[in-house]
Amino acid sequence: MLEALSPQRRRLVLGVLAVVALLVLALVVTLVVRAVTRDGPVPQDRPGPVLLVPGYGGRTASLDPLAAVLRSEGRAVTVVDLVGDGTGDLDAQADHLADVADGVLRTSGAPSVDVVGYSAGGVVVRLWVRDHGGAAQARRVLTLGSPQHGTSVAALGAEVAGGCPTACEQLLPDSPLLRRLNAGDETPSGPEWATVRSSADQVVTPTASAALDGALNVVVQDNCPDATTSHYELPADPVVAATLRSTLGAGPMASPGAAC
Template sequence: MLDALAPARRRFLLGVLALALVAVAGLGVAIWRTHDKAVEPVSQETQGPVLLVPGYGGGTAGLEVLAGALRAQGRDVEIVDLPGNNTGDLDRQAGALGKAVILALQRAGARSVDVVGYSAGGVVARLWVRDHGGGGLARRVVTLGSPHHGSDLAGLGSDVAPDSCPRACEQLQPDSDLLRALNAGDETPTGPKWVSIWTTDDRVVVPPSSSNLDGALDFTIQSVCPGHEVSHGQLPQDPVVIAAVIRQLVVADPAVPGPEIC
């Protein structure tokens, strides 16, 4: 086909094809570098700041009790103020968490952080680790009553009152595009040690077992303290839950606590 073209046109076409091949090759290298970049886990022996990530539409006040308990243990604690009243795009919230982490590391002169994500804040923390460089900065990630596989309540809200279901509400529906992608393959990417704590009394994360996180140390409060009642909203303020969280943020490896916390 090229032989039928005039010499000048043939040279032009060959030049265009060569440039296209270079561009495709460059894109392939960039993609390969992005996916091949290995995460180097941080040391588990050094405790840095603790960042508390609030849940859907919850603001920061609900985490003050947990923050106070951790500060009483000598920890440097910051409650992250997320954009969009915690109801906007979860990936954007993950980016905001990433910025808060960098500032906390610079302020404290630390090399790693511990992150505790309450409710949807746990999903935000997972997005940060997977997509925003958190794997090489997080020592521990603890989630409290997080709808890792969505909540039927979000789906119901979208069906009954779609105008009252903001972006994060849509993303927290079971089998949403965001959750389907987040849970495809490894639910707990390389980097931090992962813990998921939840309650069987949850009426916001429906079913409560949506908080199961494959690859994490995963346990319910009731498996440690049978008969202990704690709702979704009480999780970050309940003394038993707080004791369980504190145990996961020490230097020793995460472990299911004993009945002494009950």
């Protein structure tokens, strides 16, 4: 069939076929990487690299205190850059997180990753675990001030503005995405789960929205009663730093204890 084409058209067709073959090969490699990690539960006593997932808007600098604590403990840390401006579809962000996890596992040779999701990033992490292969790749998941059941602040913003970006709409209480995510088991098998929230959080309201059934749920004020930690101060809070150490180590997950 190619013999009937002119040399120029033949080269064009062969070039297109080569590109298609490379794309198929890349897809196969990705699927193989994900399949290899599905052989069984990841070892809980072998902490691997840590992925940090930022919140709504994707501001990675907000995660600097977390990265500093983890690196001081000798952990390799990757801060995930969200797709676009970080206000788009949370499912698309979860798919991007899957690609980042694949790359980190491939280059590090580690059997698993630990993942910390801050604010809306915690919802992204749960979507990744549930729908994008993360259940076979994550050893531990820790979410910080995450609107797992929505926040009235998003509802108020949408009402006042007559609508809000996709991620904001998805974080409305009882949104279709959150109904699907919270149906059944909120902490599906695979990783071990922990959450941290502050009773002084005025962004994720009610603050109990950040808790998950089946997780180790830490409240800042249970450890430091006088703490006034806001939503934006969570990454630098000493209770959060202590929780990183007590949940992401080689031993079993544990509450951090007093860290004032």
